[in-house]
Amino acid sequence: MCNAHTHNYDVLILGGGPAGIAAASAAAAPHTSVAIVDENPTLGGQIWRNSFAADVSDPAAHWYQRIQHSPITRLHDLRVFHAPSPGTLQAEAGNGLHTLHYKKLILATGARERFLPFPGWTLPNIMGAGALQNMVKSGLPITGKRIVIAGSGPLLIVVAAYLKKHHARVICICEQAPLRQLLPFAKGVITNTEKLSQALQYRLQLLTVPYRAGWWPAIARGQSQLETITVTDGARRYIIPCDYLACGFHLVPNIELPSLLGCSQSNGFVKVDTTQQTSIPGIYAAGEITGIGGLEKSILEGTIAGYSATGQSTAAQQLSAARSKSLRFASAMQRAFALRPELRRLPAPSTLVCRCEDVPHSHLVSHSSWRSAKLHTRCGMGSCQGRVCGTATEFLYGWPSESVRPPILPVRLQTLAQAEDPASQELSTAI
Amino acid sequence: MPETLTLTVNGQQLQVPSGATVAVALNILGQPCRTSVSGQPRGPLCAMGICYECRVTINGIANRLACQVLCTPGMEVQTIV
Ligand SMILES: Cc1cc2nc3c(=O)[nH]c(=O)nc-3n(C[C@H](O)[C@H](O)[C@H](O)COP(=O)(O)OP(=O)(O)OC[C@H]3O[C@@H](n4cnc5c(N)ncnc54)[C@H](O)[C@@H]3O)c2cc1C
């Protein structure tokens, strides 16, 4: 075994987004070794990506300061791919295998966008809404580009405002949820002063951008990249010429590692008690993986998890009322942005559902489970390991997701060979 | 003006703002990242390391995720065609 790195911590936090950062801050204490591990080059997760530490006026700066001045080990560029035995995780970095031992584990792996297939959705310049925002944050010039934003969820509005601020021509936002489904959620926002002021700010920034509730993308066309997107409300259709389609259907939790660890789930999210502990004693979960609820919920749950994992139960309990409120907000949001059944009928027979292996809808509809589809069509067998098509097939065909097997991410053969345990040795020879 | 750096994409020199990812560089050029198994051009979908649509060869190493790698001066990027 060469190039293997071993680390030991009292509290290990997986995920360097707001939930993980808040957990680390709460857990930090003089005689407790705390580490936070993330696959990205910097901490910050999805929302604070690239802004963490960069801009002091950003709300992220407060948390950056707290992390900076606490005895917390930050492990960047480390992708956790396996949990070979209780108390141990394995991760891959540029320099090979890292073995992480922990007494308490806080899972804060966040969420990703849900992508759903429709004719033409594989054309270049169609990407997630958060994805296009990430590209612009990473230097993509967007001035004057014509952009349609479609799909579902509050992220569409956040991204529209961001792109507009960067001088893009945002043509419209198409939210698949009908207005009557959104109204109860909007009323909830109005009774929450902080959320209302956020909503009003977005409204002001987006005054000239139409928000069409009950509209969704139907067909994308283009030669080598996107040229037009057809949007529909089920009765009417408009063809809109554009340079980018920013399209994501709300968020789905990154549940692979909690699943591998055996944490119980409910409705696809990690189940936790009021202390954020999962069904496995000593393993906690916080943020989007326990329910999509946005920044405040992630920070709150991360803080509770950090306190609970280090025995600060009074401090954790003091946050219980705020926790209940944020859970109510998260479930209202889940109801508001529930997917409409018409989206199941979007793929044409030739529309690819699995983008890694190019498996069309027509090859999949006749199967009764993902296992059968995998065996016969290679759907879900490509590099993304079903992260994109798995959420789509669950919605389109009602196939429940399958049990997760290690490695949960593609890793290099050398890394697997370095892994000591027999299971990983088997894997390295099997691939 | 933001600082820029120069890299090579499929033999062509390109200036990008420093801090740009390889996926951004390719998108500025209007080039796809890879060709799918049935021959379709593909670009980034998730921009967060989930979908693997942005696989390219960087400095001779295949299958790097363009959305996760920052451009560096003199870097050589080859798209899979
Ligand atoms: C693309 C995208 C853009 C978004 N943009 C915004 C926005 O602009 N504004 C907003 O309010 N909300 C945004 N959101 C919603 C966002 O989910 C929440 O606001 C918030 O960031 C959630 O915090 P979190 O800590 O729960 O998760 P995240 O911020 O998602 O953090 C989880 C972290 O864990 C890491 N991770 C996961 N698995 C592993 C592993 N196996 N090994 C190593 N590291 C791992 C991830 O890379 C990530 O850095 C966005 C979501 C997405 C998917």
Ligand code: FES
């Ligand atoms: S764009 Fe999805 S992995 Fe890079």
